[in-house]
Amino acid sequence: MQDHLVFTVIAEDRSGLVEKIADVIAGAGGNWIESSMARLGGEFAGIVRISVPAENASQLTAALEALGTDGIDITLRSGHGSDNEAPGASAHLDLVSQDHPGILRDITHILSEHKVSIEHLETSVEAGSMQGGLLFKASADLRLPTGLxxxxxxxxxxxxxxxLMADISLAE
Structure with a gap:
């Protein structure tokens, strides 16, 4: 029987971080299933889902937590969730706006009001066009509730x- 774990990782960015984590997982007979990781502001952050033989789960948990001595902070959660796709339509949102505080708050408020789940979200602030201002960009994969x-x-x-003076497109 397999246990599933989901964990977050954050550490000062340096080469070899992912290898060190992958080595700990493989050493316990674990399987790296999926992840999303990025370098943000000099830090390396990510979320990872793995499976591990149930009899090795405690060993793996201890080994992952021990990475803290190397400055790799791991926060573990059990992964009891289902791999089944949630009901409802999927949609993709793209947003571009002159950067200013509150854009993401206002958009996510609308999503929350409509019970929309964010399955994946990426944001960035980039140099704008000729005006020299900054542009806020967001891209999100959404799961709409049944009936919306x-x-x-x-x-x-x-x-x-x-x-918001934003350009927002939503595609199925």
């Missing part, structure tokens, strides 16, 4: 887009 259509969500987002 992408068109309905798009209408709700467009009502906010004008207030």
């Amino acid at each position: 259509t992408p068109a309905q969500l798009s209408d709700a987002l467009q009502a906010t887009a004008a207030d």
